[in-house]
Amino acid sequence: MKYLLLATAALTSTLAFAAEPQFDMKRVSEDIRVMSADDFQGRAPATVGETKTVAFLIEKMKAAGLEPGGSIGTDGKRGWTQDVPLRMSDIVGKPSLSLSYGGKSHALNQGKEIAVRAALTGQDSVTLKDAPLLFVGYGIKAPERGWDDFKGQDVKGKILVVLINDPDFEGPEGKFGGKAMTYYGRWTYKYEEAARQGAAGVLIVHETAPASYGWATVASSNPNTMFDIVRDDPKAAHTPFESWIQRDVAVDLFKASGLDFEKLRAEARKDSFQPVPLKATLSADYKVKTEVITSKNVMGRITGTKYPDETVAYTAHWDHIGVGEPDANGDNIFNGALDNASGISTLLELGRAFKAAGPAERSVLFLAVTAEEKGLLGSTYYASNPVYPLGKTVGVINMDGTIGPGPAKDFTISGTAKLGLLDMLIEEGKKVGRSYTPDPRVEAGGFFRSDHFPMAKVGVPAISFGGGIDLVNGGVAAGKAWRDAYIKDKYHQPDDEWSPDWNLDGAKLDMGLLYSLGRRLANGRDWPNWSQDSEFRAARDVSAAERK
Ligand SMILES: [Zn+2]
The missing domain is CATH 3.50.30 (Glucose Oxidase; domain 1)
Known part of the structure; x- marks a missing residue:
């Protein structure tokens, strides 16, 4: 009896292990530290910051066991990047x-x-x-x-x-x-x-x-x-x-x-x-x-076992502002730790978790886009020059700024939209006792200011995930205070820097949610769509035949 109990307990914990990804937040923090250090020069496109970031991303994606997911080169092999030619005026x-x-x-x-x-x-x-x-x-x-x-x-x-x-x-x-x-x-x-x-x-x-x-x-x-x-x-x-x-x-x-x-x-x-x-x-x-300059999107991929030509994509922008006007302390490097070394490190960690879980039925793409800060250009370029068919891209989950003050009872997306992908995210949230809080400033058009949007514009169901405001410790007041302080003192300023004191428990919780949504899409047959009255519905329905 005693042994049987032990065996059951062991089995339960193995099952829990198989179902629940293990996120290493120390590694996440370290990746942010490296990408937002001064020698990365604020990661502006077509600078030494880009050279270092792209090399770092390829190294990490390789180490995670991802396959190269970029364009096919002149040698007929798929590389890790997609060239993004940009006009500069x-x-x-x-x-x-x-x-x-x-x-x-x-x-x-x-x-x-x-x-x-x-x-x-x-x-x-x-x-x-x-x-x-x-x-x-x-x-x-x-x-x-x-x-x-x-x-x-x-x-x-x-x-x-x-x-x-x-x-x-x-x-x-x-x-x-x-x-x-x-x-x-x-x-x-x-x-x-x-x-x-x-x-x-x-x-x-x-x-x-x-x-x-x-x-x-x-x-x-x-x-x-x-x-x-x-x-x-x-x-x-x-x-x-x-x-x-x-x-x-x-x-x-x-x-x-x-x-x-x-x-x-x-x-x-x-x-x-x-x-x-x-x-x-x-x-x-x-x-x-x-x-004209050339920048790069960086892509790793896990090919699906049953439906390799169907793609679930996680995206995040790797670029930031670069070097600019010095602040009061003479610091002129816009490190972009939260914006968006954090989203990129989350993207890498999700890649590791997907790899550890074994391949899903559909392919999963980990797409690090360039030039978000120049007007969503890496994602815009991908949307008009897709490496994988957009009609068979199941959904895009974008991440921009994934470190918060700690675990939150809720979560959000940038702006407002009606789509099945959001409904599924809300369902996944419910399973772990978390609720969706809509963007309170709907009139500001937040939906159109993140990298998921160029994908939405061509019909692909896409959202940008946002951490919650209702903290487990301190509630909405504490969440708002943290966000307001970030916007005032750090957002798009040289002070957006890495800290060893960050509480990463909230980011870990969010990562679990993003993982479960992506995994569900990658192992299911769902084709979430836009609501009937959405301005993006018509663009999606044009490719309906590809999804039969
Ligand atoms: Zn950003």
């Missing part, structure tokens, strides 16, 4: 910019009245002479929502004046699902749609609440070096002139045309809105320095 000197209205020319100063970014079209100069301005409301064309701000107007050669966010931002709920920002509200969408319409350029009217950030953010980021993936037809994605203007400038412009900005702004919230020509023109003249 800068405005040379002070751009000459002006608006003409009311019979006068009004100079615009970069960073003050206007924030214009370097052209990403590949051209080496921008010259606009008295280009007419056209107010197009929110600048949205969304046939599935019965919305078209352009109403068939010819916008060729014109500069579009556009509002930020979408028509439902100020309520009541209309065709854009209420206060939560749809992709139609993002500035990136405004630029893309303007290019599709064939406009000459864009002036987005900056307003703090609907943009969710102040003018200072716009003014400081736009004059920087701009990056994009190298595109076959860059003019299909960008107009030569992409910019924001201060709200006051817009108000004056409208006044000079005998129009009331607030009134037209209200008008733009209705689907009956018609574009309004302004009695004003824009002139611009400046040179653009543009070159």
